[in-house]
Amino acid sequence: xxxxxxxxxxxxxxxxxxxxxxxxxxxxxxxxxxxxxxxxxxxxxxxxxxxxxxxxxxxxxxxxx
Amino acid sequence: xxxxxxxxxxxxxxxxxxxxxxxxxxxxxxxxxxxxxxxxxxxxxxxxxxxxxxxxxxxxxxxxxxxxxxxxxxxxxxxxxxxxxxxxxxxxxxxxxxxxxxxxxxxxxxxxxxxxxxxxxxxxxxxxxxxxxxxxxxxxxxxxxxxxxxxxxxxxxxxxxxxxxxxxxxxxxxxxxxxxxxxxxxxxxxxxxxxxxxxxxxxxxxxxxxxxxxxxxxxxxxxxxxxxxxxxxxxxxxxxxxxxxxxxxxxxxxxxxxxxxxxxxxx
Numbered sequence: 001x002x003x004x005x006x007x008x009x010x011x012x013x014x015x016x017x018x019x020x021x022x023x024x025x026x027x028x029x030x031x032x033x034x035x036x037x038x039x040x041x042x043x044x045x046x047x048x049x050x051x052x053x054x055x056x057x058x059x060x061x062x063x064x065x
Numbered sequence: 066x067x068x069x070x071x072x073x074x075x076x077x078x079x080x081x082x083x084x085x086x087x088x089x090x091x092x093x094x095x096x097x098x099x100x101x102x103x104x105x106x107x108x109x110x111x112x113x114x115x116x117x118x119x120x121x122x123x124x125x126x127x128x129x130x131x132x133x134x135x136x137x138x139x140x141x142x143x144x145x146x147x148x149x150x151x152x153x154x155x156x157x158x159x160x161x162x163x164x165x166x167x168x169x170x171x172x173x174x175x176x177x178x179x180x181x182x183x184x185x186x187x188x189x190x191x192x193x194x195x196x197x198x199x200x201x202x203x204x205x206x207x208x209x210x211x212x213x214x215x216x217x218x219x220x221x222x223x224x225x226x227x228x229x230x231x232x233x234x235x236x237x238x239x240x241x242x243x244x245x246x247x248x249x250x251x252x253x254x255x256x257x258x259x260x261x262x263x264x265x266x267x268x269x270x271x272x273x274x275x276x277x278x279x280x281x282x283x284x285x286x287x288x289x290x291x292x293x294x295x296x297x298x299x300x301x302x303x304x305x306x307x308x309x310x311x312x313x314x315x316x317x318x319x320x321x322x323x324x325x326x327x328x329x330x331x332x
Binding site for chain 2 (some may be wrong): 002005007008009010011012013015019028036045048050051052053054058059061
């Protein structure tokens with residue numbers, strides 16, 4: 001995921017802002033990291049450049065989360 | 066007995082995950098994509114950028130440079146990559162999908178193509194991870210019918226669109242009501258038919274979500290089956306409030322314009 005796409009991103013639950021933490025990046029691309037919603041106190045992982053923004057219950061219930 | 070939302074979502078993920086792993090479309094043979102997108106410049110798109118769609122979203126051709134596009138159920142990314150060409154470097158295309166194998170395939174396709182203005186994210190269309198009023202155009206190709214909560218999809222669509230934003234989708238809709246047994250068949254569901262709404266219901270629910278100028282642009286019959294594919298447009302106006310008693314525009318069902326969707330039991 002590209003950092004400049006952050007402006008369109010929102011928490012799937014409260015639609016509030018997300019804060020990006022980067023664990024691994026390549027050029028402009030975040031390969032691994034976390035998106036954090038302070039309002040919901042929820043962390044959404046970024047793996048293989050794809051942020052997993054499924055709502056928490058669905059994320060935990062499905063494989064590949 | 067009705068299936069739960071969770072059961073439906075699990076069945077849909079399983080169906081499309083398997084398709085992604087085989088890099089095959091449920092919707093017909095290898096020529097499906099070329100027939101569906103006749104007249105569109107597919108050019109160098111690799112075969113793994115398959116189409117699972119049921120109609121050519123002509124909407125892609127009408128996109129303007131700089132627009133932000135959201136594709137609901139982006140699959141291997143075909144519509145996203147086509148849209149990306151239209152919106153150009155100043156535009157953005159976001160592909161939303163809930164199936165990890167599809168997203169991995171889409172990301173791989175993106176890397177192969179070297180596209181930089183497309184982003185894929187895992188999420189569900191009933192609770193979109195997208196800011197309010199941040200999108201110009203929503204596209205979706207034969208996906209919304211898979212959702213167990215279409216009202217939520219339409220509400221979320223209205224929320225993320227900017228004023229005067231538009232929704233252009235192709236989807237499978239019912240030409241007649243299905244029996245409860247047909248509805249319960251999860252294989253049917255994942256093949257895009259038992260979850261489909263009657264066309265008039267589809268249009269009515271879009272209006273109820275606050276969309277205006279909802280219209281059916283074209284229809285394609287799928288043989289004698291109980292469903293057909295429709296391309297539907299809807300607009301979010303600055304002061305959107307659904308008009309009372311409005312009805313769907315009447316477009317004749319053109320059996321001659323058959324697009325072989327293949328969606329359904331033999332999909």
